[in-house]
Amino acid sequence: xxxxxxxxxxxxxxxxxxxxxxxxxxxxxxxxxxxxxxxxxxxxxxxxxxxxxxxxxxxxxxxxxxxxxxxxxxxxxxxxxxxxxxxxxxxxxxxxxxxxxxxxxxxxxxxxxxxxxxxxxxxxxxxxxxxxxxxxxxxxxxxxxxxxxxxxxxxxxxxxxxxxxxxxxxxxxxxxxxxxxxxxxxxxxxxxxxxxxxxxxxxxxxxxxxxxxxxxxxxxxxxxxxxxxxxxxxxxxxxxxxxxxxxxxxxxxxxxxxxxxxxxxxxxxxxxxxxxxxxxxxxxxxxxxxxxxxxxxxxxxxxxxxxxxxxxxxxxxxxxxxxxxxxxxxxxxxxxxxxxxxxxxxxxxxxxxxxxxxxxxxxxxxxxxxxxxxxxxxxxxxxxxxxxxxxxxxxxxxxxxxxxxxxxxxxxxxxxxxxxxxxxxxxxxxxxxxxxxxxxxxxxxxxxxxxxxxxxxxxxxxxxxxxxxxxxxxxxxxxxxxxxxxxxxxxxxxxxxxxxxxxxxxxxxxxxxxxxxxxxxxxxxxxxxxxxxxxxxxxxxxxxxxxxxxxxxxxxxxxxxxxxxxxxxxxxxxxxxxxxxxxxxxxxxxxxxxxxxxxxxxxxxxxxxxxxxxxxxxxxxxxxxxxxxxxxxxxxxxxxxxxxxxxxxxxxxxxxxxxxxxxxxxxxxxxxxxxxxxxxxxxxxxxxxxxxxxxxxxxxxxxxxxxxxxxxxxxxxxxxxxxxxxxxxxxxxxxxxxxxxxxxxxxxxxxxxxxxxxxxxxxxxxxxxxxxxxxxxxxxxxxxxxxxxxxxxxxxxxxxxxxxxxxxxxxxxxxxxxxxxxxxxxxxxxxxxxxxxxxxxxxxxxxxxxxxxxxxxxxxxxxxxxxxxxxxxxxxxxxxxxxxxxxxxxxxxxxxxxxxxxxxxxxxxxxxxxxxxx
Numbered sequence: 001x002x003x004x005x006x007x008x009x010x011x012x013x014x015x016x017x018x019x020x021x022x023x024x025x026x027x028x029x030x031x032x033x034x035x036x037x038x039x040x041x042x043x044x045x046x047x048x049x050x051x052x053x054x055x056x057x058x059x060x061x062x063x064x065x066x067x068x069x070x071x072x073x074x075x076x077x078x079x080x081x082x083x084x085x086x087x088x089x090x091x092x093x094x095x096x097x098x099x100x101x102x103x104x105x106x107x108x109x110x111x112x113x114x115x116x117x118x119x120x121x122x123x124x125x126x127x128x129x130x131x132x133x134x135x136x137x138x139x140x141x142x143x144x145x146x147x148x149x150x151x152x153x154x155x156x157x158x159x160x161x162x163x164x165x166x167x168x169x170x171x172x173x174x175x176x177x178x179x180x181x182x183x184x185x186x187x188x189x190x191x192x193x194x195x196x197x198x199x200x201x202x203x204x205x206x207x208x209x210x211x212x213x214x215x216x217x218x219x220x221x222x223x224x225x226x227x228x229x230x231x232x233x234x235x236x237x238x239x240x241x242x243x244x245x246x247x248x249x250x251x252x253x254x255x256x257x258x259x260x261x262x263x264x265x266x267x268x269x270x271x272x273x274x275x276x277x278x279x280x281x282x283x284x285x286x287x288x289x290x291x292x293x294x295x296x297x298x299x300x301x302x303x304x305x306x307x308x309x310x311x312x313x314x315x316x317x318x319x320x321x322x323x324x325x326x327x328x329x330x331x332x333x334x335x336x337x338x339x340x341x342x343x344x345x346x347x348x349x350x351x352x353x354x355x356x357x358x359x360x361x362x363x364x365x366x367x368x369x370x371x372x373x374x375x376x377x378x379x380x381x382x383x384x385x386x387x388x389x390x391x392x393x394x395x396x397x398x399x400x401x402x403x404x405x406x407x408x409x410x411x412x413x414x415x416x417x418x419x420x421x422x423x424x425x426x427x428x429x430x431x432x433x434x435x436x437x438x439x440x441x442x443x444x445x446x447x448x449x450x451x452x453x454x455x456x457x458x459x460x461x462x463x464x465x466x467x468x469x470x471x472x473x474x475x476x477x478x479x480x481x482x483x484x485x486x487x488x489x490x491x492x493x494x495x496x497x498x499x500x501x502x503x504x505x506x507x508x509x510x511x512x513x514x515x516x517x518x519x520x521x522x523x524x525x526x527x528x529x530x531x532x533x534x535x536x537x538x539x540x541x542x543x544x545x546x547x548x549x550x551x552x553x554x555x556x557x558x559x560x561x562x563x564x565x566x567x568x569x570x571x572x573x574x575x576x577x578x579x580x581x582x583x584x585x586x587x588x589x590x591x592x593x594x595x596x597x598x599x600x601x602x603x604x605x606x607x608x609x610x611x612x613x614x615x616x617x618x619x620x621x622x623x624x625x626x627x628x629x630x631x632x633x634x635x636x637x638x639x640x641x642x643x644x645x646x647x648x649x650x651x652x653x654x655x656x657x658x659x660x661x662x663x664x665x666x667x668x669x670x671x672x673x674x675x676x677x678x679x680x681x682x683x684x685x686x687x688x689x690x691x692x693x694x695x696x697x698x699x700x701x702x703x704x705x706x707x708x709x710x711x712x713x714x715x716x717x718x719x720x721x722x723x724x725x726x727x728x729x730x731x732x733x734x735x736x737x738x739x740x741x742x743x744x745x746x747x748x749x750x751x752x753x754x755x756x757x758x759x760x761x762x763x764x765x766x767x768x769x770x771x772x773x774x775x776x777x778x779x780x781x782x783x784x785x786x787x788x789x790x791x792x793x794x795x796x797x798x799x800x801x802x803x804x805x806x807x808x809x810x811x812x813x814x815x816x817x818x819x820x821x822x823x824x825x826x827x828x829x830x831x832x833x834x835x836x837x838x839x840x841x842x843x844x845x846x847x848x849x850x851x852x853x854x855x856x857x858x859x860x861x862x863x864x865x866x867x868x869x870x871x872x873x874x875x876x877x878x879x880x881x882x883x884x885x886x887x888x889x890x891x892x893x894x895x896x897x898x899x900x901x902x903x904x905x906x907x908x909x910x911x912x913x914x915x916x917x918x
Contacts, residue, residue: 008063009049016084017049017056017065024077030100032124036072057093064090071120075099081107093118097147103130106148106164111136122149122185133166133189138174145183146174149209168193175199185209187233195219195240204228211235211257219263221245229253235281236260247273255279259305262286267311272297283307283329290314296321307331307353315359317342329353331378339363339384344370355380355404362387365417366395374398380406380428388417401447402426410434414442414453421445425472428452438462438483443469450475454504461486462508464516473498474522474714479506485514501712506530513537521545524570524712529553536560541567547712552599553578560600565589565612572710573719577601577623585624587612594618596708597719601625601647609634618642620708625649625672633678638663638689647672649747656680657753664689674749674771681755682748688760693744696765696789745769749795752776757796762787773819774798781820786811793817797845800824805849810835821845828859 026038039054049065050058057067065088079085079101085094086109094113097120106121106129113119119140121129128150137146148164166174166189175181175198184202187209194217195210206228212235219234219242227250234240235257243265247253254276263282266289271277278300288310296318304325311333319328320342328346331353338361339354349371359382366389368374377400379386386408401423410432418427419441427445430452437460438453449472459482467473485508502525503517510531517523518539524547533554540549541563547570556579564574565588577599584607585600593616605627613619620642630652637643638659644667653676662685669692710717744766754776761770762784769792777799785791786808792815801823809815810833818834819842826848829835835853843849850859 009051009058010063010065013065013088014045014049016087017043017053017068018045019084023079023083024075026074027076027100028074030074030076031072031098033072033098036074036098039070039073040075059090062090066090066115067093069093069095070099071095072098076102078102079104079107081109083107083109086110086112089113089115091116092142095120097122098124099128101129103128105129105131106134106137108134108136110134111139114140115142116140117142117144119143119145120147122147124150128164130164133164133170135167135170135173138170138177141177142180143178144180145185146178146181147183147185148189149185149187150189163188163190165190172196172198175202178202180204182228183207186213187211187235188213190214192216195223197222199223200226202226207231209233210237213237215240218242219261224253225251227252230276231255233257234261238262244268244271246270249273249275252276254300257281258285260284264288266290267292267295269294271295274298275300277301278324279303281305283309283331285309287311291316291319293318295319298322299324301325302348303327305329306333309333311335313337315340315343319343320345322346323348325349327351330357332356334358336360339379341367344368347372349374351376353378354382355406357382359384361385364388368398369395371398374400375423376400376402378402378404379408380404381431382407385409388415397421399423404428405432406452407431412436414439414458416441418442419444423447425449429456430477431455434458436460438466440466443467446471448473452477454479454481454506456481458483460484464514467498468496470498471496474501476500476502477504478508479504479527481508484509485511501525502715503527513540518542522713524548525715525717526550529575538563540564544568545570545713547571548573548575548710548717550575551579552576555579556581559583560586560605562586562588565595566593569594571595572618573597573708575599577603579603581605583607585610585629589613589615591615596642596710597621599623601627603627605629607631611636613637614639616640620667621645623647624651627651629653633657635659635663638665641666643668644692645670648676649673650675652676653678657748658683658686659689662689664691666691669693669744669766671745672747673751674747676751678748679752679754682753682758684758684760687758687764690746690764693746693764693766743768744790745771747771748775749773750775754778756780757782757801759784761785765789767791769793771795772799777801779803781806781809781825783808785809788812789814791815795819796823797821798823802826805829818842825849829853 021040021043042052042054049056050063055069055073056065058064059066068091089112091113092115094116133148166186171191171193175196179201181202182204183206191213193215195215197220200220200222203226205226207230211233215237216239219240221242224245225248230252232253236259238260239262241262241264243263244267246268247270251274253274256277259281262285264286267287269292271292272294277298280301281303283305286309290313291311293316295316299321301322302324304327307329308331312335314337315335317340319340323346325346326348327350329351335357336359339359344367347370350373352374355378362385363379364387386405397417397420400421403421403424403426406428410429413436414429414434422445424445425447427448434456435458438458443466446469448470451473454477462478462483463486467476485505497519499522500520501522503523504527506527507530510528510533513533513536522545523543524545526546527550529550529552531554533551533556535558536551536556538561541561546568549571552575560581565586569592572594574595581603583605585605587610589610589612595616596618597620601623606629608631609624609629614636617640619640621644625647626649628651632655633653637646643665646668649672653673655678657673657678668690708719745768749771752775756779757772757777759782762782765787767788768790773795778801780803781796781801783806791812794815797819802825804827805820805825807830810830812834815834818838821841821843822845825846829843829849829851831852838853840854843853850857852858
């Protein structure tokens with residue numbers, strides 16, 4: 001409402017506002033604020049704009065409109081440079097925040113409002129302004145505050161329509177021209193540049209928000225010392241680096257948010273000088289060292305998040321001085337020692353997250369009784385032992401809503417005191433030694449949304465009817481216990497089922513596919529792997545929201561249902577490996593398929609690889625290994641732009657590995673064609689088509705990592721596909737590749753490939769594993785392989801290679817496995833570098849070789865006997881074994897749950913991980 005004391009309103013300005021009003025409609029959905037209302041409803045032509053119109057402010061003397069506040073007033077429509085708003089040249093303040101301008105670009109005529117002190121065009125969703133921020137905005141000389149924030153891009157960060165963009169030159173000129181700025185809010189504006197040092201010239205700056213801006217480089221440390229700075233928010237600029245400064249006692253900083261950046265270094269003791277600090281979020285960074293004891297001086301601190309760093313040492317006892325602390329998260333660090341007892345005196349603590357550390361000692365339940373407002377508790381995955389007194393079932397517990405006691409050495413039955421937590425909506429007790437049956441009293445926790453009991457010793461029969469009372473349940477994990485899913489009572493009539501989205505029944509002795517699943521309309525994640533299911537009903541194709549389907553390692557022995565490839569565009573992962581499926585792979589993959597991962601390996605499938613797979617434009621991972629597929633090289637897979645992994649191993653593929661016309665596998669970095677009947681030569685053109693393998697820059701390869709993301713309505717899964725390399729008893733697992741965050745591998749072993757190894761193979765600079773063993777290759781080992789600086793395993797055994805082993809291969813400092821046995825190589829074996837570690841069996845079967853590695857054939861003694869020859873029929877053991885694991889499931893409600901399906905092709909057990917992260 002206008003606060004002017006006069007009723008003077010210039011007619012031209014009043015008309016301009018009325019014309020502006022006509023360009024928009026009122027829609028409640030246009031504003032996110034629940035208290036929004038249509039301010040322009042009061043704009044009536046017969047009334048005075050200065051005294052009667054909501055959101056309009058006038059100069060008391062001149063009557064000119066100087067302020068417009070239309071924030072949260074439900075405006076919907078587009079805005080351009082013809083808007084009459086820009087004729088109001090006396091405007092000093094313009095606030096259009098929290099309305100829906102339908103992706104309009106910010107008009108360049110905003111620069112006409114040269115008197116503007118305050119400009120706010122922010123919004124809480126993707127419906128705000130978009131496109132390039134005009135240079136004219138940076139030319140407003142009197143700006144004191146600029147707010148162009150949005151909170152979009154989280155669900156769809158790659159959609160360019162959801163982003164405002166700011167050129168580097170515009171950012172620099174904005175800072176240069178607006179030296180009086182007090183507030184600069186550009187969060188979620190795509191800037192994609194370094195932060196200019198001239199930012200330190202903004203000596204009047206009080207608030208700076210640059211989160212999610214794709215900033216990179218070293219952050220100017222002088223910004224921390226700006227004399228009036230109170231708020232600094234740099235959250236989720238992953239490539240932005242820097243260190244915390246030596247803070248001055250005069251600092252006014254009250255909120256510091258560096259979460260999700262690449263800031264590093266130790267926490268300075270001088271952080272205690274931030275006397276006004278109430279919010280400190282520096283999680284998901286690279287901080288190391290210990291928590292300084294001076295942290296206890298931050299007595300105003302209410303929020304402290306140090307999770308996902310490399311912090312070590314003990315939690316300082318002084319943390320008990322932070323009496324205003326409501327949120328404490330130290331999740332996923334290397335903290336050791338016992339939990340200090342002073343921590344249990346923080347009576348205002350609502351969230352306590354200490355999971356995934358090295359904490360030890362005995363923790364009694366009674367210690368938490370003083371934390372009377374505690375709602376979230378996570379002490380999972382440490383070396384702690386949680387104990388309770390016998391009388392604990394009768395004590396008054398805090399109002400805990402989320403409880404994570406994974407890996408807390410719990411034994412015996414599920415603790416009875418948990419049943420008293422009537423507000424509980426998240427409960428995770430995974431990876432303990434809990435025994436007995438699931439108590440019926442657990443099903444009286446009617447607010448439960450997420451229940452995880454996997455990886456225990458629970459037993460007894462489970463009837464899914466038992467969970468009907470949990471009306472809000474959408475996450476249920478029972479896998480890897482001694483439970484048995486009750487047969488024959490799956491049909492549920494006239495019952496309201498919980499809105500389950502995620503259901504894990506891994507290794508639950510399921511013999512018959514549960515019919516009740518047919519009624520779970522919201523189901524998007526289903527894992528029934530490692531059971532005894534014998535048939536896949538066609539009604540599975542009615543689960544239209546299914547994103548992730550895993551039926552691997554059952555006894556499925558029929559054909560794959562023809563609907564499986566097109567029943568849902570939501571389906572992203574189809575896991576049917578390790579069964580007895582027969583027949584052909586269906587041709588029903590349709591245009592628009594959302595499949596990212598298909599694993600049909602270890603079955604009895606025949607016929608050809610269906611060309612309909614070209615419709616799976618999002619496909620990243622394709623594994624049809626260990627079947628009986630008979631087909632030529634599927635060159636047409638090169639049309640799939642996201643394809644990273646192809647495994648055709650152990651099939652009947654034949655013919656040359658080449659494309660009939662030029663092709664490019666642009667993102668392919670794992671290729672396993674081993675144990676087939678491929679023949680012909682390996683052409684330089686084919687090798688050059690593997691573009692991503694030629695990358696050598698680590699930052700480039702970060703985008704080609706081994707992680708696939710799957711997303712449901714309220715969850716996300718990140719699957720990290722891993723590998724085991726083995727040969728002649730030597731095993732290297734993917735987790736041992738410490739210097740890499742990606743895997744790049746070629747395995748063409750046990751085929752009929754002939755000709756030479758092309759020199760261009762040395763251009764695949766990101767290769768970690770190269771296996772060409774058991775073929776008919778001839779010629780020399782190319783010295784260009786010295787450029788494969790990331791190579792860890794090289795196998796050329798069982799071929800017809802001749803000449804010397806190039807001395808240049810000693811430059812391969814990461815090489816841990818090397819095998820050229822049973823060829824026609826000659827001359828001295830290199831002795832330097834990694835070659836000094838290789839055993840005799842790496843070189844056997846080459847009559848002309850000599851060297852210190854051959855105990856009976858040193859180079860100075862050529863008269864000694866030669867090692868035994870290959871009989872020519874020997875089959876090589878593949879270096880590459882596929883494996884994958886789910887490394888994280890994100891879940892709604894501010895909670896993040898995770899699971900790890902270690903070694904999906906072996907006996908490893910299911911492991912669930914979870915963290916609370918707000």
